[in-house]
Amino acid sequence: MMDVKGNINVNAPNTISMNATDIIMTASKNITSSAGVNISESAGVDKSTSIGMMHNVFVGGNSVMNVTGTLTEYITGNKESNIEKDKQTNVSGKRVSQVSGNHELHYKSEIVNNSAEKAKFF
Template sequence: MNDAEGSVFVEDPSGNTWMMDGKGNISVNAPKNFSIAAGDNISISAGKNISVSAGENIDNSANENITTVAGTDIIQNATGNIVESSDKRTEIIDKNFIRQADISNEIATEVSIYSEKENMTLQSGKTVEFNSAEKSKLF
């Protein structure tokens, strides 16, 4: 304890530390593992930002739902693959949907494409090819 600073510092022989600096800040350090468990809920709130980082992996899971809400943007980056798996997927975009890739493949048992109000444009830098196991209908 430092009465002049109003701080409290606790350290055990393994190097675990708990520091309350008397200025509204708390620092906790564990040289190995840090676990939090609650019988019911855990809530984390910050007046500004929350930052999470790991030297290796970050895993999250729930027995029911995971909900993510952003006031503005959600940005995901991966130098490897992004893999999504689900029973059903629904995307609702109020304005523009843009997908850009070197190669894009979509495979399904049945594919339907609709334009509710305006014309549909199919454009290619070279040839548009239609391949069908049966006859093709172009009206």
């Protein structure tokens, strides 16, 4: 139903379904979507997202990313992480760490040092 201001409102007591070969939505300003419970997205092949400025993601609980192939990041600026608790990185069952400054280690097992400079352990 169109109102006198040129707005169209569609209301249904249950479900609205759209089926087509292609669905294209374009807005000259904003697109807003929200759900009271869940939002699911699925693409049979690729999904691309292009953002002109800032991409913000807020997660109220845990966040998981599963990648079966290679995860590649291209960053032309800085990558900054602020972690209030521990960060653990494991590669092929081994803990790997690279730092440009001093590094303090506390391990219960053997430490293998691969440093370009003399290491002081005690």
